[in-house]
Amino acid sequence: MHTIDMMSALVIGGSGAFVSAGMMRLAMQTDRSLRRPLRWCLWGFLLLGFGLSQNAFTSWAWRLPILVGASATLAATALVSRGLLALATGHVVRHPALLDVLLPTGVLALAWTQGHHAFGIVFHAACLAVSSAAAVALRPALLAPRSAAEMTVAATMTFYAATWAYGLFGAMTYSGPERRHLMYVPEPALSLYAATYALLPLVVGALVLNLANARLGQRLRVQAGTDELTGLMSRRALHEGVDAWHAEVLAQGRRAALLLIDVDHFKRVNDTFGHEGGDEVLRALGRHMPRQLRAGTRLARYGGEEFLALLDAGSLDEAVQAAERLRASIAAAPLGGVPVTISVGVAGWPADVAFARALARADVALYEAKRAGRDRVVLDVEPAGGRRAGEAAG
Numbered sequence: 001m002h003t004i005d006m007m008s009a010l011v012i013g014g015s016g017a018f019v020s021a022g023m024m025r026l027a028m029q030t031d032r033s034l035r036r037p038l039r040w041c042l043w044g045f046l047l048l049g050f051g052l053s054q055n056a057f058t059s060w061a062w063r064l065p066i067l068v069g070a071s072a073t074l075a076a077t078a079l080v081s082r083g084l085l086a087l088a089t090g091h092v093v094r095h096p097a098l099l100d101v102l103l104p105t106g107v108l109a110l111a112w113t114q115g116h117h118a119f120g121i122v123f124h125a126a127c128l129a130v131s132s133a134a135a136v137a138l139r140p141a142l143l144a145p146r147s148a149a150e151m152t153v154a155a156t157m158t159f160y161a162a163t164w165a166y167g168l169f170g171a172m173t174y175s176g177p178e179r180r181h182l183m184y185v186p187e188p189a190l191s192l193y194a195a196t197y198a199l200l201p202l203v204v205g206a207l208v209l210n211l212a213n214a215r216l217g218q219r220l221r222v223q224a225g226t227d228e229l230t231g232l233m234s235r236r237a238l239h240e241g242v243d244a245w246h247a248e249v250l251a252q253g254r255r256a257a258l259l260l261i262d263v264d265h266f267k268r269v270n271d272t273f274g275h276e277g278g279d280e281v282l283r284a285l286g287r288h289m290p291r292q293l294r295a296g297t298r299l300a301r302y303g304g305e306e307f308l309a310l311l312d313a314g315s316l317d318e319a320v321q322a323a324e325r326l327r328a329s330i331a332a333a334p335l336g337g338v339p340v341t342i343s344v345g346v347a348g349w350p351a352d353v354a355f356a357r358a359l360a361r362a363d364v365a366l367y368e369a370k371r372a373g374r375d376r377v378v379l380d381v382e383p384a385g386g387r388r389a390g391e392a393a394g
């Protein structure tokens with residue numbers, strides 16, 4: 001009865017592994033960057049499907065299929081673990097993937113010559129070693145997961161390692177006749193094992209896809225939050241956290257200030273040095289400006305040659321001084337081989353004022369700086385009774 005359960009499990013598990021291999025093939029087409037780990041999983045599932053199904057269908061009298069099935073299962077565990085590890089933690093195992101296939105086959109072939117009991121023990125010990133190594137490597141994903149997918153993968157690998165540990169115990173204490181299906185756990189646990197191994201290829205396949213999706217989403221989020229040319233925060237990323245940042249600064253009893261920064265006569269830079277030369281200046285600004293501003297300042301590329309810095313300062317004067325230091329440092333040294341200057345509009349962002357309103361005030365101040373001759377910093381004075389930007393600082 002249990003033997004038939006095990007055979008059904010091998011058929012179901014084998015089919016599931018082949019379906020999972022197909023899913024890996026499809027996923028590889030959607031995203032090239034994850035091709036390598038997905039390819040390892042694809043080969044792993046193919047081997048697993050082959051190993052499980054040929055064990056279900058070959059004659060009971062043959063012992064060789066047991067060796068082949070065991071080698072395929074062990075190699076599959078190593079390959080899929082390698083893929084899961086790369087997807088969950090970014091850690092890439094260095095040795096060639098072929099070793100994951102050849103090494104288990106060699107070890108098991110040696111053990112096979114020592115009879116079924118020794119073989120069962122070595123097989124379980126090897127599977128336990130491979131799956132435990134993966135579970136240990138995935139520990140960060142279990143203890144401090146960045147996504148539910150990561151945590152589920154780590155939990156599944158831990159569970160999988162535990163099943164091999166119990167299997168090893170079963171193989172070591174087993175003293176009956178040779179079993180064909182390699183599972184030497186006591187009879188009552190056999191059905192549970194059958195169900196587990198029937199479901200596992202599909203569960204792990206779904207997890208691999210989930211993890212690949214999470215990786216992809218993470219990469220897209222980073223890409224969306226980063227300006228491609230300068231490596232600074234994108235306008236969208238700056239907008240996302242802006243209100244929380246404002247509340248935090250005010251809660252600390254500090255002033256929030258906006259520095260709207262625009263490169264002067266940038267059209268001339270492009271006209272003289274070409275668009276590529278202009279891009280190089282923007283890249284150099286992306287490297288230079290964060291070094292000049294205090295750590296923790298949120299700096300984004302806001303438009304073509306326009307940048308926005310969110311500053312927390314003790315006073316608006318302090319913010320103006322920071323802007324002035326930035327302006328002077330850029331005027332003093334050519335960036336990307338091109339001498340450029342910047343104009344900066346500074347505005348305070350008081351409590352109960354919307355971000356858009358504070359930004360509009362910084363824009364007015366920037367306009368004043370341009371109008372007054374560029375290469376300067378102008379502080380906007382929040383209109384009280386209609387005072388205009390530039391009057392206080394100009």
Ligand SMILES: Nc1nc2c(ncn2[C@@H]2O[C@H](COP(=O)(O)OP(=O)(O)OP(=O)(O)O)[C@@H](O)[C@H]2O)c(=O)[nH]1
Nearest residue numbers: 262263264265266267268270275276278279304305
């Ligand atoms: N190379 C390069 N140029 C850009 C990029 N984005 C915008 N620009 C150029 O920046 C220039 C901005 O020109 P304007 O808005 O007229 O201003 P300006 O020449 O800097 O003059 P002022 O701002 O008045 O000092 C335009 O020529 C845009 O084509 C970019 O990503 N790379």
